[in-house]
Amino acid sequence: MNPTSPLIVQSDRTLLLEVDHPDAETVRMAIAPFAELERAPEHVHTYRITPLGLWNARAAGHDAEQVVDALLTWSRYPVAGSLLIDVAETMGRYGRLRIEKHPVHGLVMVSQDKAVLTEVLRAKKVKGLVGERIDDETVLVHPSERGHLKQVLLGLGWPAEDLAGFVNGEAHPIALDEDGWQVRPYQKVAAESFWHGGSGVVVLPCGAGKTVVGAASMALAGATTLILVTNTVAARQWRDELVRRTTLTEDEIGEYSGARKEIRPVTIATYQVVTTKRGGVHPHLELFSARDWGLVIYDEVHLLPAPVFRMTADLQARRRLGLTATLVREDGREGDVFSLIGPKRYDAPWKDLESQGWIAPADCVEVRVSLDDDERMAQALAEPDLRYRLASTTASKQRVVEELAERHKDQPTLVIGQYVDQLEELSRALDAPLITGATTNKQREALYNQFRAGEIKRLVVSKVANFSIDLPTAEVAIQVSGAFGSRQEEAQRLGRLLRPKDGLVARFYAVVARDTVDADFAQHRQRFLAEQGYSYRIVDAEDLDQLDQD
Structure with missing residues:
Protein backbone atom coordinates (compact mmCIF):
# COMPACT_ATOMS: atom_id res chain seq x y z
CA MET A 1 0.00 0.00 0.00
CA TYR A 94 -1.65 -20.78 -17.97
CA GLY A 95 1.03 -23.36 -18.65
CA ARG A 96 -0.52 -26.21 -16.67
CA LEU A 97 -0.96 -27.62 -20.15
CA ARG A 98 1.99 -27.37 -22.51
CA ILE A 99 2.34 -28.21 -26.19
CA GLU A 100 5.84 -29.51 -26.88
CA LYS A 101 7.96 -31.45 -29.35
CA HIS A 102 8.68 -35.00 -28.14
CA PRO A 103 11.91 -36.59 -29.43
CA VAL A 104 10.08 -39.81 -30.34
CA HIS A 105 6.38 -39.05 -30.65
CA GLY A 106 6.45 -35.60 -32.26
CA LEU A 107 3.87 -33.05 -31.16
CA VAL A 108 2.40 -33.73 -27.71
CA MET A 109 0.40 -32.07 -24.96
CA VAL A 110 1.93 -32.47 -21.53
CA SER A 111 0.74 -31.73 -18.01
CA GLN A 112 2.08 -32.62 -14.58
CA ASP A 113 -1.45 -31.97 -13.32
CA LYS A 114 -3.15 -35.25 -14.20
CA ALA A 115 -6.58 -34.00 -13.14
CA VAL A 116 -6.43 -31.03 -15.53
CA LEU A 117 -5.27 -33.23 -18.39
CA THR A 118 -8.05 -35.71 -17.69
CA GLU A 119 -10.64 -32.91 -17.48
CA VAL A 120 -9.76 -31.39 -20.87
CA LEU A 121 -9.45 -34.77 -22.59
CA ARG A 122 -13.02 -35.54 -21.56
CA ALA A 123 -14.27 -32.39 -23.33
CA LYS A 124 -16.04 -33.26 -26.59
CA LYS A 125 -14.34 -30.44 -28.50
CA VAL A 126 -10.88 -31.76 -27.60
CA LYS A 127 -11.39 -35.40 -28.55
CA GLY A 128 -10.94 -35.00 -32.30
CA LEU A 129 -7.83 -32.85 -31.90
CA VAL A 130 -5.59 -35.27 -29.99
CA GLY A 131 -4.35 -38.80 -30.49
CA GLU A 132 -3.60 -41.61 -28.09
CA ARG A 133 -2.48 -41.07 -24.54
CA ILE A 134 1.20 -41.97 -24.19
CA ASP A 135 1.25 -41.92 -20.38
CA ASP A 136 -0.50 -40.23 -17.45
CA GLU A 137 1.05 -36.87 -18.35
CA THR A 138 1.30 -36.94 -22.14
CA VAL A 139 -1.06 -37.19 -25.10
CA LEU A 140 -0.33 -37.03 -28.82
CA VAL A 141 -1.48 -33.93 -30.74
CA HIS A 142 -2.25 -34.02 -34.44
CA PRO A 143 0.17 -31.40 -35.91
CA SER A 144 -2.58 -29.99 -38.13
CA GLU A 145 -4.73 -29.37 -35.03
CA ARG A 146 -2.17 -27.44 -32.97
CA GLY A 147 -3.97 -24.12 -33.42
CA HIS A 148 -7.48 -25.53 -33.10
CA LEU A 149 -6.46 -27.21 -29.86
CA LYS A 150 -5.11 -23.95 -28.41
CA GLN A 151 -8.34 -22.21 -29.40
CA VAL A 152 -10.52 -24.83 -27.70
CA LEU A 153 -8.37 -24.97 -24.55
CA LEU A 154 -8.60 -21.19 -24.17
CA GLY A 155 -12.39 -21.50 -24.31
CA LEU A 156 -12.26 -24.17 -21.60
CA GLY A 157 -10.27 -21.84 -19.35
CA TRP A 158 -7.01 -23.82 -19.60
CA PRO A 159 -4.81 -21.90 -22.06
CA ALA A 160 -1.88 -23.99 -23.24
CA GLU A 161 1.67 -22.73 -23.31
CA ASP A 162 2.97 -23.47 -26.79
CA LEU A 163 6.64 -24.49 -26.54
CA ALA A 164 6.76 -26.48 -29.76
CA GLY A 165 8.72 -23.71 -31.49
CA PHE A 166 8.77 -22.50 -35.07
CA VAL A 167 10.35 -23.61 -38.31
CA ASN A 168 12.77 -21.09 -39.77
CA GLY A 169 11.20 -21.26 -43.20
CA GLU A 170 12.99 -20.56 -46.44
CA ALA A 171 15.75 -17.99 -45.89
CA HIS A 172 15.65 -14.79 -47.91
CA PRO A 173 17.92 -11.77 -47.28
CA ILE A 174 16.00 -8.68 -46.15
CA ALA A 175 17.53 -5.62 -44.48
CA LEU A 176 16.28 -2.16 -43.63
CA ASP A 177 17.56 0.63 -45.86
CA GLU A 178 17.55 3.67 -43.56
CA ASP A 179 18.68 6.17 -46.16
CA GLY A 180 17.02 9.47 -45.30
CA TRP A 181 14.85 8.06 -42.52
CA GLN A 182 15.20 6.16 -39.25
CA VAL A 183 13.15 3.55 -37.45
CA ARG A 184 11.44 5.27 -34.53
CA PRO A 185 12.34 3.98 -31.05
CA TYR A 186 8.89 2.51 -30.37
CA GLN A 187 8.84 0.80 -33.79
CA LYS A 188 12.17 -0.87 -33.01
CA VAL A 189 10.97 -1.99 -29.57
CA ALA A 190 7.72 -3.33 -31.08
CA ALA A 191 9.56 -5.39 -33.72
CA GLU A 192 12.06 -6.76 -31.21
CA SER A 193 9.30 -7.59 -28.69
CA PHE A 194 7.53 -9.59 -31.38
CA TRP A 195 10.71 -11.34 -32.52
CA HIS A 196 11.79 -12.40 -29.03
CA GLY A 197 8.32 -13.80 -28.40
CA GLY A 198 8.24 -15.59 -31.75
CA SER A 199 4.62 -14.77 -32.53
CA GLY A 200 2.06 -12.20 -31.45
CA VAL A 201 0.31 -8.88 -32.00
CA VAL A 202 1.58 -5.28 -32.12
CA VAL A 203 -1.02 -2.58 -31.42
CA LEU A 204 -0.21 0.93 -32.70
CA PRO A 205 -2.44 3.88 -33.65
CA CYS A 206 -3.21 4.60 -37.28
CA GLY A 207 -0.45 6.76 -38.71
CA ALA A 208 2.17 5.44 -36.29
CA GLY A 209 3.94 3.33 -38.92
CA LYS A 210 2.79 -0.27 -38.47
CA THR A 211 4.23 -1.06 -41.93
CA VAL A 212 7.68 -0.08 -40.66
CA VAL A 213 7.24 -2.50 -37.73
CA GLY A 214 6.40 -5.18 -40.29
CA ALA A 215 9.49 -4.33 -42.37
CA ALA A 216 11.72 -4.36 -39.27
CA SER A 217 10.30 -7.75 -38.28
CA MET A 218 10.98 -9.08 -41.79
CA ALA A 219 14.58 -7.91 -41.49
CA LEU A 220 14.90 -9.78 -38.18
CA ALA A 221 13.44 -12.94 -39.75
CA GLY A 222 15.45 -12.83 -42.97
CA ALA A 223 13.00 -15.28 -44.51
CA THR A 224 10.25 -15.61 -47.10
CA THR A 225 7.21 -13.67 -45.94
CA LEU A 226 3.48 -13.82 -46.65
CA ILE A 227 1.63 -10.56 -45.92
CA LEU A 228 -2.18 -10.50 -45.73
CA VAL A 229 -3.91 -7.13 -46.26
CA THR A 230 -7.43 -5.76 -46.57
CA ASN A 231 -7.47 -4.71 -50.24
CA THR A 232 -5.42 -4.27 -53.41
CA VAL A 233 -4.66 -0.59 -52.75
CA ALA A 234 -3.23 -1.57 -49.35
CA ALA A 235 -1.20 -4.34 -51.02
CA ARG A 236 0.43 -1.85 -53.37
CA GLN A 237 1.10 0.58 -50.53
CA TRP A 238 2.89 -2.23 -48.68
CA ARG A 239 4.90 -3.02 -51.81
CA ASP A 240 5.94 0.61 -52.28
CA GLU A 241 6.87 0.98 -48.61
CA LEU A 242 8.96 -2.21 -48.62
CA VAL A 243 10.81 -1.13 -51.76
CA ARG A 244 11.45 2.29 -50.19
CA ARG A 245 12.46 1.11 -46.72
CA THR A 246 14.21 -2.22 -47.30
CA THR A 247 16.72 -3.82 -49.65
CA LEU A 248 13.91 -5.69 -51.40
CA THR A 249 13.34 -4.97 -55.09
CA GLU A 250 9.98 -4.98 -56.89
CA ASP A 251 10.95 -8.28 -58.55
CA GLU A 252 11.15 -9.96 -55.13
CA ILE A 253 7.63 -8.87 -54.13
CA GLY A 254 4.56 -10.60 -55.55
CA GLU A 255 0.92 -9.52 -55.47
CA TYR A 256 -1.78 -12.14 -54.97
CA SER A 257 -5.07 -10.34 -55.63
CA GLY A 258 -8.03 -10.34 -57.97
CA ALA A 259 -5.82 -8.80 -60.65
CA ARG A 260 -2.62 -10.82 -60.21
CA LYS A 261 -1.54 -14.21 -58.87
CA GLU A 262 2.19 -13.85 -58.23
CA ILE A 263 3.99 -15.94 -55.61
CA ARG A 264 7.46 -14.61 -54.81
CA PRO A 265 9.81 -14.58 -51.79
CA VAL A 266 7.66 -11.79 -50.33
CA THR A 267 4.01 -12.19 -51.35
CA ILE A 268 1.28 -9.71 -50.46
CA ALA A 269 -2.23 -11.19 -50.65
CA THR A 270 -5.67 -9.73 -49.98
CA TYR A 271 -8.06 -11.32 -47.48
CA GLN A 272 -10.79 -11.05 -50.11
CA VAL A 273 -9.01 -13.26 -52.63
CA VAL A 274 -7.80 -15.73 -50.02
CA THR A 275 -11.37 -16.19 -48.77
CA THR A 276 -13.01 -16.42 -52.21
CA LYS A 277 -15.29 -19.45 -52.27
CA ARG A 278 -16.07 -21.57 -55.33
CA GLY A 279 -18.04 -24.79 -55.30
CA GLY A 280 -18.06 -24.79 -51.51
CA VAL A 281 -14.26 -24.60 -51.18
CA HIS A 282 -11.65 -21.84 -50.88
CA PRO A 283 -9.33 -22.50 -53.84
CA HIS A 284 -6.76 -19.86 -52.89
CA LEU A 285 -6.16 -21.04 -49.33
CA GLU A 286 -3.42 -23.24 -50.79
CA LEU A 287 -1.42 -20.00 -50.91
CA PHE A 288 -0.61 -20.62 -47.24
CA SER A 289 1.28 -23.78 -48.14
CA ALA A 290 2.62 -22.59 -51.51
CA ARG A 291 6.05 -21.82 -50.01
CA ASP A 292 8.00 -22.57 -46.87
CA TRP A 293 7.11 -19.21 -45.31
CA GLY A 294 9.34 -18.03 -42.49
CA LEU A 295 6.95 -15.26 -41.44
CA VAL A 296 3.24 -14.48 -41.93
CA ILE A 297 2.09 -10.89 -41.32
CA TYR A 298 -1.60 -10.03 -40.81
CA ASP A 299 -2.35 -6.36 -41.44
CA GLU A 300 -5.45 -5.12 -39.57
CA VAL A 301 -5.45 -8.42 -37.67
CA HIS A 302 -8.66 -7.53 -35.82
CA LEU A 303 -10.50 -7.97 -39.15
CA LEU A 304 -9.41 -11.58 -39.71
CA PRO A 305 -12.26 -13.34 -41.56
CA ALA A 306 -13.35 -16.78 -40.38
CA PRO A 307 -11.68 -18.79 -43.20
CA VAL A 308 -8.34 -17.12 -42.46
CA PHE A 309 -8.83 -17.85 -38.76
CA ARG A 310 -9.22 -21.51 -39.73
CA MET A 311 -6.14 -21.54 -41.94
CA THR A 312 -4.14 -19.68 -39.32
CA ALA A 313 -4.88 -22.51 -36.94
CA ASP A 314 -2.88 -24.72 -39.32
CA LEU A 315 0.07 -22.31 -39.45
CA GLN A 316 1.22 -22.65 -35.86
CA ALA A 317 4.72 -23.72 -36.90
CA ARG A 318 5.20 -20.38 -38.70
CA ARG A 319 6.11 -17.12 -36.99
CA ARG A 320 3.02 -14.90 -37.09
CA LEU A 321 2.80 -11.13 -36.61
CA GLY A 322 -0.53 -9.34 -36.27
CA LEU A 323 -0.67 -5.56 -36.77
CA THR A 324 -3.65 -3.44 -35.70
CA ALA A 325 -4.74 -0.12 -34.25
CA THR A 326 -7.25 -1.83 -31.97
CA LEU A 327 -7.94 -5.39 -30.92
CA VAL A 328 -11.62 -4.50 -30.46
CA ARG A 329 -13.85 -6.98 -32.30
CA GLU A 330 -17.60 -6.49 -32.17
CA ASP A 331 -18.01 -10.30 -32.28
CA GLY A 332 -15.90 -10.72 -29.13
CA ARG A 333 -13.34 -12.99 -30.81
CA GLU A 334 -10.27 -11.30 -29.31
CA GLY A 335 -9.49 -14.64 -27.67
CA ASP A 336 -9.11 -16.24 -31.10
CA VAL A 337 -6.51 -13.63 -32.04
CA PHE A 338 -4.63 -14.49 -28.82
CA SER A 339 -4.72 -18.25 -29.34
CA LEU A 340 -4.09 -18.35 -33.10
CA ILE A 341 -1.78 -15.38 -33.73
CA GLY A 342 -0.25 -14.99 -30.30
CA PRO A 343 -0.30 -12.67 -27.29
CA LYS A 344 -0.07 -8.91 -27.48
CA ARG A 345 3.65 -8.14 -27.63
CA TYR A 346 3.52 -4.34 -27.78
CA ASP A 347 0.88 -1.66 -27.26
CA ALA A 348 1.30 2.12 -27.39
CA PRO A 349 -1.53 4.39 -26.18
CA TRP A 350 -2.63 6.88 -28.84
CA LYS A 351 -2.24 9.91 -26.60
CA ASP A 352 1.30 8.90 -25.59
CA LEU A 353 2.44 8.92 -29.21
CA GLU A 354 0.58 12.18 -29.78
CA SER A 355 2.39 13.85 -26.86
CA GLN A 356 5.71 12.68 -28.31
CA GLY A 357 4.84 14.18 -31.69
CA TRP A 358 4.63 10.89 -33.60
CA ILE A 359 0.95 11.30 -34.50
CA ALA A 360 -1.10 14.47 -34.98
CA PRO A 361 -3.42 15.86 -32.28
CA ALA A 362 -7.09 15.72 -33.22
CA ASP A 363 -10.13 17.83 -32.42
CA CYS A 364 -13.27 15.65 -32.48
CA VAL A 365 -16.61 17.42 -32.92
CA GLU A 366 -20.08 15.89 -33.04
CA VAL A 367 -22.45 18.10 -35.01
CA ARG A 368 -26.08 17.33 -34.14
CA VAL A 369 -28.82 17.94 -36.67
CA SER A 370 -32.57 17.88 -36.03
CA LEU A 371 -35.06 16.06 -38.25
CA ASP A 372 -37.99 18.01 -39.63
CA ASP A 373 -41.55 16.92 -38.77
CA ASP A 374 -41.95 14.74 -41.87
CA GLU A 375 -38.64 12.97 -41.22
CA ARG A 376 -39.55 12.38 -37.58
CA MET A 377 -42.85 10.81 -38.60
CA ALA A 378 -41.09 8.64 -41.22
CA GLN A 379 -38.76 7.46 -38.44
CA ALA A 380 -41.69 6.65 -36.16
CA LEU A 381 -43.45 4.60 -38.86
CA ALA A 382 -40.34 2.82 -40.19
CA GLU A 383 -39.48 -0.79 -39.43
CA PRO A 384 -36.60 -1.05 -36.90
CA ASP A 385 -34.09 -2.28 -39.50
CA LEU A 386 -34.71 0.83 -41.66
CA ARG A 387 -34.56 3.47 -38.95
CA TYR A 388 -30.78 3.77 -38.89
CA ARG A 389 -30.55 4.27 -42.64
CA LEU A 390 -33.29 6.92 -42.57
CA ALA A 391 -31.60 8.78 -39.72
CA SER A 392 -28.13 8.49 -41.26
CA THR A 393 -29.18 9.79 -44.66
CA THR A 394 -31.47 12.61 -43.57
CA ALA A 395 -31.39 15.53 -45.99
CA SER A 396 -30.59 17.82 -43.05
CA LYS A 397 -27.06 16.43 -43.03
CA GLN A 398 -26.16 17.55 -46.54
CA ARG A 399 -26.40 21.26 -45.71
CA VAL A 400 -24.15 20.75 -42.68
CA VAL A 401 -21.57 18.81 -44.68
CA GLU A 402 -21.52 21.51 -47.36
CA GLU A 403 -21.01 24.23 -44.73
CA LEU A 404 -18.21 22.30 -42.97
CA ALA A 405 -16.49 21.60 -46.29
CA GLU A 406 -16.66 25.29 -47.19
CA ARG A 407 -15.11 26.23 -43.83
CA HIS A 408 -12.14 24.03 -44.69
CA LYS A 409 -12.09 24.65 -48.46
CA ASP A 410 -8.31 25.13 -48.49
CA GLN A 411 -7.57 21.97 -46.49
CA PRO A 412 -7.45 18.37 -47.78
CA THR A 413 -10.83 16.98 -46.68
CA LEU A 414 -12.39 13.51 -46.65
CA VAL A 415 -16.17 13.06 -46.54
CA ILE A 416 -16.85 9.53 -45.30
CA GLY A 417 -20.08 7.54 -45.22
CA GLN A 418 -21.81 4.20 -45.41
CA TYR A 419 -24.59 4.62 -47.97
CA VAL A 420 -23.64 5.02 -51.62
CA ASP A 421 -26.73 6.99 -52.70
CA GLN A 422 -26.05 9.55 -49.96
CA LEU A 423 -22.41 9.77 -51.01
CA GLU A 424 -23.35 10.23 -54.66
CA GLU A 425 -25.47 13.25 -53.72
CA LEU A 426 -22.66 14.70 -51.62
CA SER A 427 -20.15 14.10 -54.41
CA ARG A 428 -22.30 16.15 -56.80
CA ALA A 429 -22.99 18.89 -54.24
CA LEU A 430 -19.32 19.27 -53.31
CA ASP A 431 -18.03 18.74 -56.86
CA ALA A 432 -15.69 16.11 -55.41
CA PRO A 433 -14.66 12.68 -56.78
CA LEU A 434 -16.35 9.63 -55.24
CA ILE A 435 -14.66 6.34 -54.31
CA THR A 436 -16.86 3.30 -53.54
CA GLY A 437 -16.57 -0.45 -53.89
CA ALA A 438 -17.52 -0.06 -57.57
CA THR A 439 -14.50 2.17 -58.27
CA THR A 440 -11.76 0.19 -60.01
CA ASN A 441 -8.41 -0.20 -58.26
CA LYS A 442 -6.76 1.83 -61.02
CA GLN A 443 -9.22 4.70 -60.52
CA ARG A 444 -8.83 4.52 -56.72
CA GLU A 445 -5.05 4.72 -56.88
CA ALA A 446 -5.20 7.62 -59.34
CA LEU A 447 -7.59 9.59 -57.10
CA TYR A 448 -5.63 8.83 -53.93
CA ASN A 449 -2.44 9.99 -55.65
CA GLN A 450 -4.10 13.21 -56.82
CA PHE A 451 -5.32 13.82 -53.26
CA ARG A 452 -1.85 13.18 -51.82
CA ALA A 453 -0.31 15.53 -54.38
CA GLY A 454 -2.80 18.31 -53.58
CA GLU A 455 -4.31 18.25 -57.06
CA ILE A 456 -7.76 17.70 -55.51
CA LYS A 457 -8.76 19.03 -52.10
CA ARG A 458 -11.85 16.87 -51.45
CA LEU A 459 -12.63 13.18 -51.69
CA VAL A 460 -15.94 11.50 -50.90
CA VAL A 461 -15.29 7.91 -49.81
CA SER A 462 -17.29 4.90 -48.68
CA LYS A 463 -16.15 2.26 -46.20
CA VAL A 464 -13.57 1.01 -48.74
CA ALA A 465 -11.29 3.75 -47.36
CA ASN A 466 -11.67 2.68 -43.72
CA PHE A 467 -8.60 0.48 -43.58
CA SER A 468 -4.97 0.52 -44.70
CA ILE A 469 -5.26 3.60 -46.90
CA ASP A 470 -2.33 5.96 -46.48
CA LEU A 471 -3.44 9.58 -47.04
CA PRO A 472 -0.86 11.53 -45.03
CA THR A 473 -2.02 14.94 -46.32
CA ALA A 474 -5.62 14.59 -45.03
CA GLU A 475 -6.37 17.27 -42.44
CA VAL A 476 -10.18 17.16 -42.12
CA ALA A 477 -12.70 14.30 -42.09
CA ILE A 478 -16.48 14.69 -42.11
CA GLN A 479 -18.35 11.49 -41.23
CA VAL A 480 -22.02 11.36 -42.27
CA SER A 481 -22.84 7.70 -41.61
CA GLY A 482 -21.16 4.51 -40.48
CA ALA A 483 -21.45 0.79 -39.93
CA PHE A 484 -23.96 1.01 -37.07
CA GLY A 485 -22.03 1.11 -33.75
CA SER A 486 -18.62 -0.09 -34.93
CA ARG A 487 -15.91 1.23 -32.60
CA GLN A 488 -13.10 -0.07 -34.80
CA GLU A 489 -14.49 1.82 -37.80
CA GLU A 490 -14.59 5.08 -35.84
CA ALA A 491 -10.97 4.57 -34.80
CA GLN A 492 -9.89 3.80 -38.35
CA ARG A 493 -11.65 6.84 -39.77
CA LEU A 494 -10.02 9.19 -37.31
CA GLY A 495 -6.78 7.36 -38.11
CA ARG A 496 -6.89 8.67 -41.69
CA LEU A 497 -5.93 12.08 -40.21
CA LEU A 498 -3.24 11.20 -37.70
CA ARG A 499 -0.06 11.45 -39.76
CA PRO A 500 2.01 14.29 -38.19
CA LYS A 501 1.45 17.67 -39.88
CA ASP A 502 4.00 20.07 -38.35
CA GLY A 503 1.86 20.87 -35.33
CA LEU A 504 -1.42 21.21 -37.23
CA VAL A 505 -4.49 19.89 -35.38
CA ALA A 506 -6.59 17.42 -37.40
CA ARG A 507 -10.37 18.02 -37.47
CA PHE A 508 -12.76 15.07 -37.22
CA TYR A 509 -16.48 15.84 -37.55
CA ALA A 510 -19.28 13.33 -36.96
CA VAL A 511 -22.63 14.60 -38.25
CA VAL A 512 -25.37 12.90 -36.20
CA ALA A 513 -29.19 13.05 -36.22
CA ARG A 514 -30.38 13.79 -32.66
CA ASP A 515 -33.11 11.77 -30.92
CA THR A 516 -32.62 8.81 -33.29
CA VAL A 517 -30.84 5.47 -33.39
CA ASP A 518 -28.09 7.35 -35.29
CA ALA A 519 -27.28 9.18 -32.04
CA ASP A 520 -27.40 5.93 -30.05
CA PHE A 521 -24.95 4.23 -32.40
CA ALA A 522 -22.72 7.32 -32.44
CA GLN A 523 -22.25 7.05 -28.68
CA HIS A 524 -21.15 3.45 -29.01
CA ARG A 525 -18.90 4.20 -31.98
CA GLN A 526 -17.12 6.92 -30.03
CA ARG A 527 -16.43 4.71 -27.04
CA PHE A 528 -13.08 3.35 -28.22
CA LEU A 529 -11.73 6.81 -28.97
CA ALA A 530 -12.98 8.06 -25.59
CA GLU A 531 -11.10 5.16 -24.02
CA GLN A 532 -7.98 6.39 -25.80
CA GLY A 533 -8.37 9.88 -24.35
CA TYR A 534 -10.24 11.66 -27.14
CA SER A 535 -13.32 13.68 -26.25
CA TYR A 536 -16.05 14.90 -28.60
CA ARG A 537 -17.28 18.44 -28.39
CA ILE A 538 -20.98 18.69 -29.26
CA VAL A 539 -22.17 21.55 -31.47
CA ASP A 540 -25.68 22.16 -32.75
CA ALA A 541 -25.94 22.30 -36.54
CA GLU A 542 -27.66 25.69 -36.22
CA ASP A 543 -24.70 27.08 -34.27
CA LEU A 544 -21.71 26.19 -36.42
CA ASP A 545 -20.40 29.71 -35.83
CA GLN A 546 -19.41 28.36 -32.39
CA LEU A 547 -16.58 26.54 -34.12
CA ASP A 548 -14.93 29.87 -34.89
CA GLN A 549 -14.97 30.80 -31.20
CA ASP A 550 -13.43 27.56 -29.88
Missing part, protein backbone atom coordinates in the same frame (compact mmCIF):
# COMPACT_ATOMS: atom_id res chain seq x y z
CA ASN A 2 1.25 3.49 -0.90
CA PRO A 3 -0.96 6.37 0.39
CA THR A 4 0.60 8.84 -2.08
CA SER A 5 0.20 6.62 -5.13
CA PRO A 6 -1.96 7.59 -8.14
CA LEU A 7 -3.41 4.04 -8.38
CA ILE A 8 -6.62 2.75 -6.81
CA VAL A 9 -7.11 -1.02 -7.02
CA GLN A 10 -10.74 -2.08 -6.65
CA SER A 11 -12.11 -5.50 -5.81
CA ASP A 12 -14.13 -5.65 -9.06
CA ARG A 13 -10.79 -5.92 -10.95
CA THR A 14 -10.79 -2.30 -12.10
CA LEU A 15 -7.76 -0.07 -11.61
CA LEU A 16 -8.11 3.72 -11.50
CA LEU A 17 -5.03 5.75 -12.44
CA GLU A 18 -4.78 9.52 -11.85
CA VAL A 19 -2.88 10.63 -14.94
CA ASP A 20 -1.80 14.06 -13.64
CA HIS A 21 0.16 12.51 -10.77
CA PRO A 22 3.98 12.67 -11.12
CA ASP A 23 4.25 8.88 -10.71
CA ALA A 24 1.47 8.10 -13.21
CA GLU A 25 3.77 7.05 -16.04
CA THR A 26 5.82 4.75 -13.77
CA VAL A 27 2.65 3.10 -12.53
CA ARG A 28 1.23 2.78 -16.03
CA MET A 29 4.37 0.94 -17.13
CA ALA A 30 4.02 -1.37 -14.10
CA ILE A 31 0.40 -2.37 -14.79
CA ALA A 32 0.40 -2.28 -18.63
CA PRO A 33 1.67 -5.87 -19.06
CA PHE A 34 -1.41 -7.37 -17.35
CA ALA A 35 -4.18 -4.73 -17.24
CA GLU A 36 -6.22 -3.67 -20.27
CA LEU A 37 -6.95 0.03 -20.76
CA GLU A 38 -10.73 0.49 -20.84
CA ARG A 39 -11.23 4.25 -20.69
CA ALA A 40 -8.81 7.16 -20.89
CA PRO A 41 -10.63 10.48 -20.40
CA GLU A 42 -8.87 13.60 -19.17
CA HIS A 43 -7.98 12.89 -15.54
CA VAL A 44 -8.56 9.28 -14.47
CA HIS A 45 -7.85 6.26 -16.67
CA THR A 46 -9.63 2.97 -16.02
CA TYR A 47 -7.88 -0.36 -16.51
CA ARG A 48 -9.37 -3.81 -16.04
CA ILE A 49 -7.75 -7.09 -15.04
CA THR A 50 -9.21 -9.90 -17.17
CA PRO A 51 -8.28 -13.58 -17.52
CA LEU A 52 -7.17 -12.95 -21.11
CA GLY A 53 -4.99 -10.03 -19.98
CA LEU A 54 -3.40 -12.14 -17.23
CA TRP A 55 -2.75 -15.01 -19.63
CA ASN A 56 -1.32 -12.52 -22.09
CA ALA A 57 1.09 -11.39 -19.39
CA ARG A 58 2.10 -14.98 -18.60
CA ALA A 59 2.70 -15.67 -22.29
CA ALA A 60 4.92 -12.59 -22.42
CA GLY A 61 7.03 -13.85 -19.51
CA HIS A 62 5.44 -12.16 -16.48
CA ASP A 63 4.45 -14.23 -13.46
CA ALA A 64 1.81 -13.84 -10.75
CA GLU A 65 4.39 -12.68 -8.19
CA GLN A 66 5.26 -9.68 -10.39
CA VAL A 67 1.59 -8.77 -10.87
CA VAL A 68 0.76 -9.06 -7.17
CA ASP A 69 3.87 -7.06 -6.28
CA ALA A 70 2.89 -4.26 -8.69
CA LEU A 71 -0.61 -4.07 -7.19
CA LEU A 72 0.63 -4.08 -3.59
CA THR A 73 3.43 -1.60 -4.28
CA TRP A 74 1.33 0.99 -6.08
CA SER A 75 -2.18 0.72 -4.65
CA ARG A 76 -3.20 3.75 -2.59
CA TYR A 77 -5.45 1.59 -0.42
CA PRO A 78 -5.22 -2.02 0.82
CA VAL A 79 -5.84 -4.55 -1.96
CA ALA A 80 -8.59 -7.12 -1.37
CA GLY A 81 -7.04 -10.48 -0.57
CA SER A 82 -9.62 -12.22 -2.75
CA LEU A 83 -8.41 -10.25 -5.79
CA LEU A 84 -4.79 -11.23 -5.20
CA ILE A 85 -5.75 -14.88 -4.80
CA ASP A 86 -7.85 -14.72 -7.97
CA VAL A 87 -4.95 -13.16 -9.92
CA ALA A 88 -2.55 -15.86 -8.78
CA GLU A 89 -4.96 -18.70 -9.50
CA THR A 90 -5.97 -17.34 -12.91
CA MET A 91 -2.36 -16.91 -13.98
CA GLY A 92 -1.61 -20.34 -12.56
CA ARG A 93 -3.94 -21.87 -15.13
